[in-house]
Amino acid sequence: MKRIILPIAISLVYLNVSAQEKVQDTTKTEKLEEVFIKSVRVEADSPITHSNLSKEQLEKRNLGQDIPYMLNYLPSVVTTSDAGAGVGYTYIRVRGSDASRVNVTLNGIPFNDAESQGTFFVNLPDFTSSVESLQLQRGVGTSTNGSGAFGASLNLLTDGVSEEAYGQIANSFGSYNTRRHNVKFSTGLLQDKIEVAGRLSTIQSDGYIDRATSDLKSYYLQGAYVERNTLIKFITFGGREETYQAYFGIDAETLATDRTFNPAGQFTDDDGNIQFYDNEVDNYAQDHYQLLWNQKFNNNWSSNISLNYTYGRGYFEQFKEDEDFETYGEDPIVIDGETISETDLIRRRWLDNDFYAVNGNINFKDNSWDISSGVFFSSYKGDHFGEILYTEFPIGFDYKDRYYFGTGDKSEVSVFGKATYRFNEQWSFFGDLQGRFVNYETAGTTSDLITLNEDETYSFFNPKAGASFQLNDANQFYASYGRAHREPRRSDFEQGIFKAEKLDDFELGWRYASENIQLNTNGFYMDYTDQLVLTGAIDDVGAPIRATSGSSYRLGLEVDASITLSEKITVRPNIALSSNKNRDFFFQRDGVLTNLGNTNISYSPEIVAGNILEYRPLPNLQLALLSKYVGEQFLGNIDAESSKLEDYFINDFNVFYEVRKIPFVDSIIFTALVNNIFNVEYVSNGYFFTFDDDFSTPGTVTTIEGAGYYPQATTNFLVGATVKF
Incomplete structure (x- = not known):
């Protein structure tokens, strides 16, 4: 690996060899922890649009809700939840791009599923409790590992090494029978060199939506070896989740009369009564193993090597009523002279996958240059198969027989080199070159018994450049350009889509900082070619369906600030x-292909606003009013009135109180969060579909439209206490 990494680094620095001879006593000494994410994060004054959150900021609202909800009050962020209250399956959109287009890394290792490109934090419940810091980059951002960022990239750094031993017990309770319990510990540095730390968590909730229960368990364990210039960590973390599904949503009539209704698992018994299958659940486990080695050679040079293995497996179980034999590749049967072609059955759809990754980076930094280069390799192997557990009539399957089986093998190699040159105290310039080389092979059959045998190779070149100008102590300006490419995912292959997307992202920003005001303003223009937009429709397991939109763009302005009005x-x-x-945009309506002109991209509100008003009456007491407004948006791309999702404005109230100087403990933290304090009945997500009716009136095609909605919780609360030893 060194044969690959070192030439890249040398080729980037040879023009500035003399820089190594400059006096080093003003060079900042970087923390070893930061080297883990050096290759994927940017500095505060870089020409990349970004936001940071620290452990202390996350702690104030960490009561068991998923990480997307921790990001809810950052610019351009929209969150939603299947169960309605932030526990279980939760989702994030940034600048209108869904979570499959947000590149997520954990200690520099990709977290997005290689095939679906999705990010499922339900598989890592209570992970916020093990996050040291995070950075959300909006737009293309800097080069990162894994699938390219088409709306944002989110990188998380897990817990740092603690020099002092500690213990912690946290418990929280809330609406819908929600409860979170965790314990954390660290041995501190034993003999000033070795630390062992860990966490165990459990979260349970009945959910706001009927039967949308969650039973979540997770763990985190790290062993660290520290010397003056060396940090080696072995980390293992993972989760087990069992959630009753709520992905169907409800129609407008049900929304008005019974907004918590959940049609998942519904069937009619022999007496004609509506029943619900008890085990209509998603059951999945995911385990991560990371070996991280950071080495600082001197005040200029440092390196990082990471090894990762992720094992994921689980299933989704369904009761299916009156299923056609043909759906499972079987012929009708005859019983007592009657032809039987439908049956009730119970099925499971399985995923079983392995993900391996190797990441190596080297960094040089002095008073003028900050240069990083690296290489990344990953290999993913996934099995997709379905089992039959029960059938009302015999259709040729025994218990746990597989009715489909398919594989997906994906490998990636990427190399990058990036550099920041500080020309003087005012000007700095940024350059970033990345090559990604992806191969994706599928074989076997899909859950619809369609043969899927594809072998596609993609080669991407992603250049990025930017400049920052420090006008004075208070004002900084920046401009950047970045290109990204993104390969299709497995479900796109199933739709016959093989063409990659391309994005050119232009950012222009102004940062202002004074004693009482910090202001960030940036404009962006994101120009897409062959963007895969969400059609609004979902498949039979709630996954969104995409289509190529041809040419599209996002043009916007983002402003965020921190204003100190008083102490x-x-x-x-x-x-x-x-x-x-x-x-x-072209759409076939009533049997006629029509150019609709420019239409709104689905799930992309024109206005997203937030605010946090903090009041600290005492040094250890903070009260906060958190507000969020999301403008109206369309659930499809044809600007149909029936696809419009109404705007909403919600407010949460947060209390954080820490009691210190208590016998036998370091402190006790009391936290309370009242969500949606004004009891707004709102919907943050939905789906939209169309189909052509060519049978009601022979010879006439009529396009029928429909929509579904995912209502979110009305007023609800979470309260908790954390005891630190």
Whole structure:
């Protein structure tokens, strides 16, 4: 690996060899922990649009909700939850791009599923409790590992090494029978060199939506070896989740009369009564193993090598009523002279996958240059198969017989080199070159018994460049350009889509900082070619369906600030205004292919705004009012009135109180979060579909439209206490 990494680094620095001879006593000494994410994060003054959250900021609202909800008040972020209250399956959109287009890394290792490209934090419940810090980069951002960022990239750094031993017990309770319990510990540095730390967590909730229960368990364990210039960590973490599904949503009539209704698992018994299958659940486990080695050679040079293995496996179980034999590749049968072609049955759809990754980076830094280069390799192997557990009539399957089986093998190699050159105290320049080489093979059959045998190779070149200008101590300006490519995912292959997407992202920003005001303003123009937009429709397991939109763009302005009004009051507002359009979008309506002109991109509100108003009456007491407004958006791409999702404005109230100087403990933290304090009945997500009716009136084709909605919780609360030893 060194034969690959070192030439890249040398080729980037040879023009500035003399820089190594400069006086080093003003060079900042970087923390070894930061080297883990050096290759994927940017500095505060870089020409990349970004936001940071620290462990202390996350702690104030960490009561068991998933990581997307921790990001809810950052610019351009929209969150939603199947169960309605932030526990279980939760989702994030940034600048209108869904979670499959947000590149997520954990200690620099990709977290997005290689095939679906999705991010499922339900598989890592209570992971916030083990996050040291995170950075959300909006737009293309800097080069990262894994599938390219088409809306944002999110990188998380897990717990740092603690020099002192500690213990911690946290418990929280709330609406819908929600409860979270965890324990954390660290041995501190034993003999000033070795630390062992860990966490165990369990979260349970009945959910706001009927039967949308969650039973979540997770763990985190790390062993660290530290010397002055060396940090080696072995980390293992993972989770087990069992959630009753709530992915169907409800129609407008049900939304008005019974907004918590959940049709998942519904069937009619022999007496004609509506029943619900008890085990209509998603059951999945995921385990991660990481070996991380950071080495600092001197004040200029440092390196990082990471090894990763992730094992995921689990199933989704369904009761299916009156299923056609043909759906399972079987012929009708005859019983007592009667032809039987339908049956009730119970099935499971399985995923079983292995993900291996190797990542190596080297960094050089002095007073003028900050240069990083690296290489990344990953290999994913996934099995997809379905089992039959029960059939009302014999259709040729015994218990746990497989009715389909398919494989997906994906490998990736990427190399990058990036450099920041500080020309003087005012000007700095940034350059970033990345090559990604992806091969993806599928074989076997899909869950619809369609043969899928594909072998596609993609080669991407992703250049990025930017400049920052420090006008004075208070004002900084920046501009950047970045290109990204993204390969299709497995479900796109099933739709016959093999063409990769391309994005050119232009960012222009102004940062202002004074004693009481920090202001970030940036404009962006994201120009897409062959963007895979969500059609609004979902498949039979709730996964969104995509289609190529041709040419499209996002043009917007984001502003966020932190304003200190007094020693006790701080305001943190943000707003994102955007226009998100498909150019010359074609749609077949009533049997006629029509150019609709420029249409709105699905799930892309033109206004997203947030605010945090903090009041600190005492040094150890903080009260906060958190507000979020999301403008109206379309669930499809044809601007149909029936696909419009109404805007909403919600407010949460947060209390954080820490009691210190207590016998036998370091402190006790009391936290409370009241969500949606004004009891707004709102919907943050939905789906939209169309189909052509060519049978009601022979010879006439009529396009029928329909929509479904995912209602979110009305007023609800979470309260908790954390005891630190």
